[in-house]
Amino acid sequence: MTGLSLDSPIEGLGAGWARRSLPALRSLGIETVEDLLHHYPRRYIDRSNVTKIGQLRINQEATFIGTVRKVKLAYTRHRKPMVTVTVWDGSYIYLSWFNQAWPARRFREGQEIAVSGKVGAFRGSLRVQNPAVEVLKGGEADHVHTGRIVPVHPATEGTSTGVIRRLVHDALRRIDEIPDPIPTELLERHALSPLDSSLRDVHFPEEDAAWRRALDRLKFDELFFLELGVAFRKHRVEAETEGIAHDLSPGVADRFVEALPFEPTDAQRRAIAEVAEDMAASKPMNRLLQGDVGSGKTVVALYACLVAVQSGHQAAIMAPTEVLAQQHGRTVFSLLAPVGVRAVGPADAREQADLFSDGGSGPGPSVALLTASVTGKERERIYAAVTDGEVDILVGTHALVQEAVEFADLSLAVVDEQHRFGLHQRIALKEKGAQPDVLIMTATPIPRTLALTYYGDLDVSILDEMPAGRQPVTTTAARTAQERRQAYDLVRRQVQAGRQAFVVTAAIDEGNRLEVKAAETEAKRLAEEVFPDLRVALLHGRMRPKEKDRVMESFRAGEKDLLISTTVIEVGVDVPNATVMLVENAERFGLAQLHQLRGRIGRGEHASHCILFDASDPDNEDARARIEAMISTTDGFVLADEDLRLRGEGTLFDIKQSGLPDLKLAKLAHDSDLVARARRDAFGLIDEDPDLERHPDLRAEMERRFADSIDWLFHS
Ligand code: ADP
Ligand code: MG
Secondary structure (H helix, E strand, O other): OOOEOOOOEHHHOOOHHHHOOHHHHHHOOOOEHHHHHOOOOOEEEEOOOEOOHHHOOOOOEEEEEEEEEEEEEEEOOOOOEEEEEEEEOOOEEEEEEEOOOHHHHHOOOOOEEEEEEEEEEEOOEEEEEOOEEEEOOOOHHHOOOOOOEEEEOOOOOOOOHHHHHHHHHHHHHHEOOOOOOOOHHHHHHOOOOOHHHHHHHHHOOOOHHHHHHHHHHHHHHHHHHHHHHHHHHHHHHHHOOOOOOOOOOOOHHHHHHHHOOOOOOHHHHHHHHHHHHHHHOOOOOEEEEEEOOOOOHHHHHHHHHHHHHHOOOEEEEEOOOHHHHHHHHHHHHHHHHHHOOEEEOOHHHHHHHHHHOOOOOOOOOEEEEEOOOOOHHHHHHHHHHHHOOOOOEEEEOHHHHOOOOOOOOEEEEEEEOOOOOOHHHHHHHHOOOOOOEEEEEEOOOOOHHHHHHHOOOOEEEEEOOOOOOOOOEEEEEEOOHHHHHHHHHHHHHHHHOOOEEEEEOOOOOOOOHHHHHHHHHHHHHHHHHHOOOOOEEEEOOOOOHHHHHHHHHHHHOOOOOEEEEOOOOOOOOOOOOEEEEEEOOHHHOOHHHHHHHHOOOOOOOOOEEEEEEOOOOOOOHHHHHHHHHHHHOOOHHHHHHHHHHHHOOOOOOOOHHHOOOOOOOOOOOOOHHHHHHHHHHHHHHHHHOOOOOOOHHHHHHHHHHOHHHHHHHHOO
């Protein structure tokens, strides 16, 4: 039976033996032949070298071909089956299987088989235990498991690499020629192989060179369609003229900048100017504001909000978590105090506003905070105030994009991304307005190669300068008992001087109960045995969110000296009085996490210290390299590049969460040449044919790949 196509379901593949594997394959996301063919091998085993049995050596991993001479099923004293197969090619060798009877049914005298496995000896004769065997029916070209370079596909419980290999083989044998979505002239320009042969070669390469060619082509494929989508969207975004032209004449936005209690950095001024220009234009703003923790993104965001407000519209700031939304609320109230902020909503929010507000000049903007903790009547009140335009700036969590929230006239959406939102939430907030400007903030240092693609549809402002007067953070590693004592002494001295400290004993894998428990035990030990004299707050994984908030709050308020935490402390938590960060088992953290943790200190006017306890083996080079990188720089971009170099792919930025098509083979960091070529071609094509009217196949394929983020693609 032939005539398979890419969208044929996998049910039609294989035979009885494959059926039991179907649920497991579905759990791997494999439903169609196409899914199966894009389930790429994790590695390969070269079984292409066939050795004569007479030349086999003990302990050799070898492949040989011979004829079955004898099949013997016996039972041990414990009634366990044992099968011995004798194979001959001029010399003899024995194959044996213990505890399995099936080989006795599978193999017959006279069959020609290809065998791969490790050669051993037993009672003076050569023997291979549990070998991989392929019965050669249709000649050598049909080898699936042996006598060739054999692919090893990722498998899961309920199926095996062997089954997947046979299914892939079956699919490739029966499928008609696979059509190529990439135009021929493009393939020729880059000397790339057709899709059909590439898919065949990536699974069953005849030789290394074929495999490399296939890989190049398939990577290009992934990158080209990703960049095509980015280019397609960017063009539509730029063609858009129906945005809101905001009013930049002197008003509350300028007064805000003038009244700041500090001098904005040059980087902040630059970003403010860029935002201003975008907002004044009639086409919608789509800007990314990138800046390390503490670089002062909120000032820029608030300036933008006030431009919206002085133009008679509303603005929204969306934060990824409850704690961060609360914190944004605080920052907003305190920064807006000089221009006379008013709070709408619960009494405590109004109190907070009054606390900060010193009257200011003229009627300032009104701000409401909408988070999960605002409930019942208070919540209704905020909804109503947002709908009738009484609220100028709404700050909150993703509660903002829920249906009940209806803005009178939203013209600016600020999304504090902190690499937690994907495209979907961005779009959801944007849809709350007619054609609002969008400002995305991220504290994730994204290497340029990644940023160009994943934020390639956005204009970028970078805050690459820290506010003046900020005290540096020194970072050291502690490896000996003495260094540990010194670290504890440092904590005590800082506390005596009125400062506060963090100790992190986080479980790296929060899903691992044992690890979480160990971290909690360690936290308790520190609290009770090492620092019994200090006021210690304990934060651990099994606490309820409300309880965690309460603990954070008391630490922030200065009622505790030390916060020992097993959960990774919220990204962005701001306690300027905290000056020490101790990280237990720092060798187990990635650079991204370490950088985030260190970002919790050095936020105030005092010098700060980060101490990384390193319990790694001296030969754990990666761990050493990470810790050395932390010691040598505090620059997030330098660390991001180093991370990319050490880990191969951006771990600072979660690509899977972005909502864009997944890259299975291509690595933006390592395939920079292919990325550049794919990008040039994709953008060139969109320049010539923005709607891909003359390339209907390409457009269809692009839409198919962006199915999960189609609204984003069309900028609708
Ligand atoms: P980010 O969001 O980029 O991490 P924030 O906007 O929260 O940083 O700012 C961190 C702290 O620095 C805040 O307390 C803020 O008021 C303060 N800050 C911002 N800009 C400056 C500046 N130019 N000079 C001094 N302090 C600043
Ligand atoms: Mg911030």
